[in-house]
Amino acid sequence: MSTCQHTIARPVSVAGMGLHSGQRVHMRLLPAPAGHGIRFVRTDTPQPVEIPASHRYVSSTSHATVLARSGVAVGTVEHVMAALSGLAIDNCRIEINGPELPILDGSAEPLVSLLRDTAGRCSQEAERRYLQVTRPFAWEEGESSIMVEPFAGFKITCSIDFPHRLIRQQELVLTLNPRTFANRIAPARTFGFLEQIEMLRQNGLALGGSLENAVVLDRFGVLNEEGLRFADEFVRHKLLDCIGDLALLGHPMQGHVVVRKAGHTQHAAFVRALARQTDCWRLTKRPEAACPHRAQHPLPVLPAAPGLAAFRPVVIGKPAF
Template sequence: MNAVRQTTLADSVAFSGVGVHSGKPASVRISPAAADHGIVFHRSDSAQQVRACRGAVRGSDLATVLRDEAGPAVSTVEHLLACFAGLAIDNAHVEIDGPEVPILDGSAEAFAAAFDQVGIIETDRARRYLKVLKPVRVETENGFGELVPYDAGFRVEIEIDFAHEMIGRQRYAATLSPEVFRRDLAPARTFGFVSDVERLWQAGYALGASLENTICLDDTGIMNTDGLRYADEFVRHKALDAVGDLALGGLPMMARYRSYRGGHKLNFAVVDALLSDRSAYELVEAHVPARRPLRGHAGFGIAVAVPAYAPEL
C-alpha cells in the first residue's frame, strides 16, 4: 500500500546542535513547501538552493554531501532525508546556517518527534513513485547493494558484518511504513570505533563526535554508559542510513533494497546505477480520488503507471 497524495509539514520546526564532522555549531529550520517542491536545502549565507536528488550529490564517503554547480555544500543530510522518506514527507524547505546538518543525538528520533508534533498534511497533488522493474546490483570487494522489484512499497534488507565482538553479523529486514520507521529505525544512533579516531581527525572528519551523539566502541566494548537502545542498534542505523541515501533517487521508491556490508557510498552507487539504466525503472503516479485533503496523515491506494516526470529525469 502506498500513499496517494503528496505531503508536507503543517508548520515549521527548528533544531540546533553541532556538526558531527565539522565540530561547529549548526542550526536548521524546516518549513512546509508546496506540492512538487521536493526536499530543497538552502544555505542562509548564499542565495543558492539545492534539491536533494542524484545530480546534487558531491560526496558519499562518511556522509552525504549535496551541492549544486555554483552554491556552497550541505553535508550530513542522510538522517534528515531518512526521516522525510520514513514518514512519507514529500515536500519541505530546509534552511541551514552552515555546511552541516546538526547531528543531534546521532539518530533521527528528534526530527521524527518534531514532525509528528506539528503534524503532516496532504496536498491535492498525486504522489509519484520510482518503481524498479528489474534487478540493479553494485558489488564491492567485500559486499553488495541491490534493488529488485517489489510492488508492496519500499522494503529494506540490510546485513552488516564487523569483526568487533559487540557487533558481529547482524541483519534487519522490514517493509517501510511511518510506524515501522518511528519504532525500529528513527532512534538508532550512528556508531564509530576509537581505533579510527586519529585517522578520521587527520582527514577532517568526526571533529564533533562524542558520547552524546555516537555509540563509541573500543577494544573492550561500548564506552557509552547508557548502553544500546536495541540489541541490534548497529544494523538498524545502517538501515536508517540506507533509507536516507536511497531518497536521493528524487522520488519514493517501490522496490526492495538488499545490501551486505554497505554504507553511504555503496547506497548511492546503487541509486546512480538504477537511474543510469532507463529500462530498470518507470515513474508511476497514484490515482487520487476526488475529495478534500485530510490533515495529519496520508491516504493510501494503488500507484498506477502514467506519464510522470521526476525533476531531473
C-alpha cells in the first residue's frame, strides 16, 4: 500500500502578529508541485528569500523554532509545520512579509480551520516517501530524552513535568492521523508563566504575547478568562510543538517517538542526530501496515473545540480557483 502526496487546493491568506517580535505580518499559503516540500519565502526582502522547512536551516531554538538562510530568518514555524504535517499536506509554499509567523490564538486550530475549510487538500501524481524507523534510536541530554522505535503508523508519547499545581506530570500517548491531530492536539495553546514574561520581554521575546494568544499562569492558576480548553492542554501543546519540529525531517515519519521533558532545542538536536543515524531508518513509499486513515484523502470535518467559536481567521482575497 502506498499513499500519494498532497498540496492545498487553493491559496489562502491570514494576517496576525508574531508572538516574539510583536510585528504584524501577512502570510500566504500557496499550492506547490509534488516533491516541492514545505518552503517559506520572505517577500519583504530586496529579493525574495526561499527557506526550505528542513532541520538543515534551523538557526535558533530559543522559545521558538527559527529557520534562516543567507542571513534572512523566519521564526516560530512550529505551529504551521504541525498543522501541515498533522493534516498530511506535503507540498506548500508559504509567503511571509516579516520575520515571524503569526501566532494567531497560540494554537494550530485557526490554521487547521483555514486549511481544512478554505484551502482544501488535493492529491498529486507522486507517492509520499516515509521515513520509516527500522531500529530504536535514543537521544538524551540532562533530564530530557527523546527516543524512537519502529511502529506501523506515527505515534508520539509525550510527557512533561513542571512544578506548578495545574501542570505537574502530564503524559499523552497518541497515534496521529488528521482526525486525532485536529480534534485532540490542534486546539491546545502555547503557555507561559507570568513571572517569566517580564524576563522574556527584557530579552526581546514575547513582545506580541497576550491572553489572546497564550495561556498565562500565575502561581495560583490560569489568568485567561476562557480557562483551559483541555485539563491537560499543556502536554497537548508540547506534543503539537513536537509534531511541528519533527516535520523538519522533511518526510512523514513511521515510528513511535517517546519525548520526555523536551522543548524546541531538544527536538532540533534529536532531529539532527536521527537524520545522521541512517542505519536506524529508511525512506520508503510503502510503509509496512501503514495506518489505514493515512490513505483516506478527505480532511476531517469537525465541530469547533469549546471556546473556539469566536475565532475566525482573516482570509484576504478570494481563492484564485
